[in-house]
Amino acid sequence: EVQLVESGGGVVRPGGSLRLSCEASGFIFDDHGMSWVRQAPGKGLEWVSGLIWNGDSTAYIDSVKGRFTISRDNAKNSLYLQMNSLRAEDTAIYYCARGYAVAGLYYFDYWGQGTLVTVSS
Amino acid sequence: DIQMSQSPASLSASVGDRVTITCRASQNIATSYLNWYQQKPRQAPKLLIYAASNLYSGVPSRFSGSGSKTDFTLTISSLQPEDFGTYYCQQSFSAPATFGQGTKVDIK
Numbered sequence: 001e002v003q004l005v006e007s008g009g010g011v012v013r014p015g016g017s018l019r020l021s022c023e024a025s026g027f028i029f030d031d032h033g034m035s036w037v038r039q040a041p042g043k044g045l046e047w048v049s050g051l052i053w054n055g056d057s058t059a060y061i062d063s064v065k066g067r068f069t070i071s072r073d074n075a076k077n078s079l080y081l082q083m084n085s086l087r088a089e090d091t092a093i094y095y096c097a098r099g100y101a102v103a104g105l106y107y108f109d110y111w112g113q114g115t116l117v118t119v120s121s
Numbered sequence: 122d123i124q125m126s127q128s129p130a131s132l133s134a135s136v137g138d139r140v141t142i143t144c145r146a147s148q149n150i151a152t153s154y155l156n157w158y159q160q161k162p163r164q165a166p167k168l169l170i171y172a173a174s175n176l177y178s179g180v181p182s183r184f185s186g187s188g189s190k191t192d193f194t195l196t197i198s199s200l201q202p203e204d205f206g207t208y209y210c211q212q213s214f215s216a217p218a219t220f221g222q223g224t225k226v227d228i229k
Contacts (some may be wrong), residue, residue, distance in 0.1 A: 018136065035218075043218040044209065044221070044223045045158075045160075045166065045209055045210075045211075045223075046220065047217055047218040050218075059216055059217065060217075061217045072131070073189055091149050095165055095166075101213070102216075104213075105153045105154055105171070105172055105213055106213045106218075107156040107168055107171040107172075107211070107213065108156075108158070108166070108168060108211075109168045109171075109177065111165035111166055111167075112165065113165055114165055
């Protein structure tokens with residue numbers, strides 16, 4: 001059974017940092033690109049960042065470029081999101097999702113349960 | 122970025138009704154780069170349809186997708202009580218991947 005389990009969310013002050021983790025199981029982790037997708041309270045879905053199977057190619061939405069860093073450790077079947085210089089508008093549930101490609105069709109076929117990040121003073 | 126627009130924003134329908142949700146892209150995204158998801162309250166989204174018209178494994182056959190270029194449709198042929206929730210389209214034709222704003226479906 002495929003499972004994605006996020007951790008690392010919490011309350012942080014504006015300008016602070018958090019590191020999210022996603023532990024994967026039930027599939028060959030390094031066969032797949034991975035993404036982070038977020039959802040602000042009461043709002044829709046927003047893709048944040050993705051990386052290919054070996055981490056050599058990464059991508060971000062403009063609003064987090066230079067502040068967030070996505071990475072993975074295939075030996076640990078884990079995905080990470082380092083979030084620095086956090087802003088109130090980064091407040092959201094952050095989902096780990098399987099799926100990402102530099103080009104061509106991709107979709108998010110498995111999702112974690114999400115971890116809540118709240119940026120507030 | 123490619124903008125995805127869904128209509129309607131919300132709808133209320135009866136069990137057994139045929140329900141159609143439309144998704145429009147701000148530019149041509151061909152046929153294969155459009156996916157649909159269902160999200161229920163306090164749950165993660167679930168993939169329903171990929172590449173515009175392909176039913177994902179385990180998804181009931183009452184769900185179907187169609188369309189190409191800029192206009193796409195998700196159809197529920199006979200609405201069931203468990204189909205309540207919010208439905209999102211998503212494109213992967215051009216980075217960054219973008220989602221529609223969602224269509225909330227209620228059961229009358």
